[in-house]
Amino acid sequence: MSQVTIKHVTKSFDNVQVLKEFDAVFHDGEFVTLLGPSGCGKTTMLRIIAGFEKPTTGEVYFDDRLVSGGKTFVPPEDRDIGMVFQSYAVWPHMTVYENVIYPLKIKKVPKQEIRERAERILDIVHLTQYKDRLPNQLSGGQQQRVALARALLAQPKLLLLDEPLSNLDAKLRETMRFEIKELTKSLGITVVYVTHDQTEAMAMSDRIFLINDGCIQQSGAPEEIYNRPCSPFVADFLGKVDFFKGVAENGVVKVTDWGAELPYPEMTHTGAVQVAIRPENILIGGDGDICGRLRRVYYLGDVTDCRVAVGQAEVRVITDGFAHASLREGEDVRLHVKEFLVFPGEDLEGQLQIRT
Numbered sequence: 022m023s024q025v026t027i028k029h030v031t032k033s034f035d036n037v038q039v040l041k042e043f044d045a046v047f048h049d050g051e052f053v054t055l056l057g058p059s060g061c062g063k064t065t066m067l068r069i070i071a072g073f074e075k076p077t078t079g080e081v082y083f084d085d086r087l088v089s090g091g092k093t094f095v096p097p098e099d100r101d102i103g104m105v106f107q108s109y110a111v112w113p114h115m116t117v118y119e120n121v122i123y124p125l126k127i128k129k130v131p132k133q134e135i136r137e138r139a140e141r142i143l144d145i146v147h148l149t150q151y152k153d154r155l156p157n158q159l160s161g162g163q164q165q166r167v168a169l170a171r172a173l174l175a176q177p178k179l180l181l182l183d184e185p186l187s188n189l190d191a192k193l194r195e196t197m198r199f200e201i202k203e204l205t206k207s208l209g210i211t212v213v214y215v216t217h218d219q220t221e222a223m224a225m226s227d228r229i230f231l232i233n234d235g236c237i238q239q240s241g242a243p244e245e246i247y248n249r250p251c252s253p254f255v256a257d258f259l260g261k262v263d264f265f266k267g268v269a270e271n272g273v274v275k276v277t278d279w280g281a282e283l284p285y286p287e288m289t290h291t292g293a294v295q296v297a298i299r300p301e302n303i304l305i306g307g308d309g310d311i312c313g314r315l316r317r318v319y320y321l322g323d324v325t326d327c328r329v330a331v332g333q334a335e336v337r338v339i340t341d342g343f344a345h346a347s348l349r350e351g352e353d354v355r356l357h358v359k360e361f362l363v364f365p366g367e368d369l370e371g372q373l374q375i376r377t
Contacts, residue, residue, distance in 0.1 A: 023083050023101070023178035023211050024049050025070060028090075030079030032065055032235075039065050041235040043079070052205060052212045056222040057232035058258070063215045064183060066232075070213060071104055071181050072097035083179065100179070103172030107184040109164040111156045111171075118143070118152040121170045128175075138174055145204060146170045162193045169201065173208065180205060182214045186221065198224050219259050223247070231255055253364050256297050263337055266367065267296040274363060278334035281311050283358055290365045297362040300337040305329070305344070309355035320345040329354060 025047040032040040039062045047053045055063035068074040070081060072088065072095060080090030088095040097104075111120050118139060125135045143149045146166040156164050165185060172180060182201070186194045202225045205212045216222055222229050223243045230240045239251045250256035253264065267274045269291050273282040276296055283296070305315075305327060313336065317328040325345040327338040338356065348354075 025179065025211065025213065026080075026082040027066075027070075028080045028082070030066070030069060030076045030081065032062070032069065032074065033077045038077075039235050040069075040076075043235075043237065045230060045237065045240070047211060047213060050206075050209050050211055052202065052214065052225060052227045054214045054216060054222040054226040054229050055232055056216060056219065056229050056259075057238075058217055061232045062235040063217075063232050067181055067183055067213060067215045070179075071102060072100050101177055102179045102181055103175060103177035104181045105165075105168050105172050105183070105185045107187050109156070109161075109168050109188075111164055111167050113156050116153050116155060117148055117159070117167050120156070120167050121148075121152075121174055124171060124175050138176075142170045142174050145173075145207075146200075160193075161189050162197055165189065165197060166200075169204070173204075173210075178211065180210050180212045182212065184216055187216075187218075194221070201225065223259075229259075231258060233258075250297075250362065253295060253297065256362060256364075260299060261301075261337070261339070262297050262299050262362075265296045265298070265334060267294050267363075268292065269294045269363060274361075276332075276334075278332050279311065279336075280332040283361060285363065290363050292365075293367045295364045295366065297364060298336075298358060299360070300326075300339040302358065302360040303336065303338045304357040304359060305338050305340050305348075305354055307355065307357070309357035311356040311358070313354055313356055315348060315350055315352050315354050318345065318348050318350055329356060331356065 027043055027045045030040060030043040031038065043066060055066060057063050065074060069076050069089060075094055076089055081088050087093045088100055121143065122135050122139050143152055146169060148166055148170060151159060151163060186197050189197060198221055214225060226243055228240060229243055229246055231238045231246060233254060239246055239255045246255060247259055256262050266277045269285055269288060272286050272288060274285045274294065274296055275282050311331060313329040313331040315327060316330050319326040323342045325340050325342055325348065329336045329338055
């Protein structure tokens with residue numbers, strides 16, 4: 022296993038700064054995800070860790086070993102890393118077995134050791150029965166497992182994954198998320214995973230580093246970032262959320278467009294605020310204290326996605342899939358808000374614009 026320490030790293034290409042004072046520690050055996058929109062700097066950071074790019078300023082350590090910084094630069098082949106890219110990058114003229122063992126052949130590892138290690142890793146990634154097939158005889162998920170097996174065969178201390186599932190269909194992506202998570206945990210490998218897909222990040226990570234505009238916006242466990250986002254941008258990027266203008270005073274938040282109040286005894290913020298509500302945190306029906314009219318009902322199988330008119334606003338509510346049978350568009354309903362977030366200020370657009 023390997024700990025990665027990143028100290029004050031910046032990176033500029035010509036006059037464009039893509040990373041700004043990046044500081045982080047990725048612990049031994051931890052599955053860390055660098056999450057953010059396209060162009061935020063996450064892949065650049067991964068390439069700096071791998072040694073494909075040099076930082077403009079700052080340092081990168083593997084355990085206590087300086088690998089990038091100042092006059093020190095350790096090339097990728099000497100960093101003891103495995104890397105899997107978005108494209109499968111498997112040799113089309115080689116069998117699965119030949120693709121997997123290629124790095125060890127280059128290092129002139131003894132044949133018996135190559136065979137033993139290859140058989141073990143092929144079994145782990147469930148490819149033993151396909152070892153004599155060519156890549157064009159495999160599915161996308163199987164080809165991605167070939168690339169993963171090849172990266173793992175050299176027993177790296179650190180595995181770097183750059184959007185490895187983005188070329189797969191949705192169902193296969195879901196399967197591969199759990200396979201990669203279970204595999205790397207069983208091997209005790211430190212993983213740094215890059216994605217713009219929030220679902221992947223939530224499902225796979227021990228910790229998420231949410232990045233935008235070259236800066237870490239927030240880091241923490243998935244449930245921490247989801248339930249306690251530090252800004253509207255973080256709340257908006259990770260999960261579904263609607264924002265409404267409000268005024269916080271006297272232990273309540275008056276939601277302006279709703280013409281309704283929500284209890285707010287903590288009064289962390291006062292005056293003009295933004296009220297952020299996730300649609301799964303609203304109960305529909307029963308003895309809710311907010312009146313609305315059901316405008317749209319979308320049945321999605323596992324959930325029912327609704328739009329409810331409340332005052333001058335439209336409120337999104339995601340409820341149980343079974344609720345679909347009892348909901349009728351046009352009927353009056355009552356809502357109860359279980360949880361909500363409050364952010365200071367009126368200028369929501371200004372707080373979200375760095376997302377683009």
